[in-house]
Amino acid sequence: MKKNTAIVGAGAIAYCHAAALTKLGVGIRAVIDVNPESAGRLASQCGAEVVGDLAEIVDGLDMVHICTPPSARVAHARIAMEAGCHVLMEKPIAITLSDARVLVDLARVNKVRLMVDFNHRFRPGFQALARRVQSGELGEIVSVFVNRMGMLGGNAGTQHDTWRRKAGTVCGMSIESLSHDIDMIHQLAGPVSTVQANVRCTIADAPTFDDNACVLLGMRNGAMGSMNASWSSHLKGSARGVVGTRGTAILEGGDLFDFERLRVRTRDMPSEEVIELDDIYRFASCPSYFNVNQHFLECVEKGVESTASGLHALEVLRVSQAILDAARTQTLQVL
Secondary structure (H helix, E strand, C coil), rough: CCCEEECCCHHEEEEEEEEHHCCCCEEEEEEEEHHHHHHHHHEEEEEEEEEEHHCCCHHCCEEEEEECEEEEHHHHHHHHHCCCCEEEEEEECCHHHHHHHHHHHHHHHHCCCCEEEEEHHHCHHHHHHHHHHCCCCCEEEEEEEEEEEEEEHEEEEECCCHHCCCCCCCCHHHHHHHHHHHHHHHHHHHHEEEEEEEECCCCCCCCCCCCCCEEEEEEECCCEEEEEEEEEEEEEEEEEEEEEEEEEEEEEEECCCEEEEEEEECCCCCCCCEEEEEEEECCCCHHHHHHHHHHHHHHHHCCCCCCCEEHHHHHHHHHHHHHHHHHHHHCCCCC
């Protein structure tokens, strides 16, 4: 039977989900947004109606896609989950741990699936790296790392050009963007146990918006971890990978989230292996949104939890908050 959803939040990323849902045969019955014009543009594209309140339409839905800023999700999620709808929401799960716990509890109490879209983990480039790590060919993990830099939106911007920097919805890099990297590190090396960090803001009129971070992680399995990230760099690039006792694998690209080549060398190889990848992050056409929604549908149909569940997303947010706390207090944070 064809499943139906509603999309809450009609920003750019909602179009990626709408296109994926259409390909997967999911009906989009309604679009809800605080800006009726934005809702109307998306609704006209996917054959949906515009409604002012999710409660007006929720009884006829199987699921709800929440694409609002992370500070504005609990009310919509409550309506959806108390009506028995499964929920896929954008990352991060929330800005505060208290909101994240509410969302996780709502899913548990109402026996529905809550999945958070860490979409970079569903891209072929990262999956190629993860397979090499999970195969065991690199041996015991010694360290896992992320180094990435670039300009958010192509320029430093101001607090007025994005919800990320506006009062009430402000969400700095450590929570909003490093959530991807924390999620990927977790896939490669398991949970984080300790955090040390420094963060810095370079935007004068948005002093609470951290756009640079230098982070040291202790992993629960004894491995070391590090993240160096910048949203204000005039040069672009990224590298993420794993050093193991038997080998090393590095995923590289020319921008913040471009995965262009995978370099691998084990102690049994005479030279490194270089696998060229065509996994450039083209926002509007990235296949990961299709992969995310396909995985979500499979979890719903089989009645199983995603590895990107709300509970996992809560743990990711816990690390993001520990980064900010460690930077503010200059103390080691133990999770």
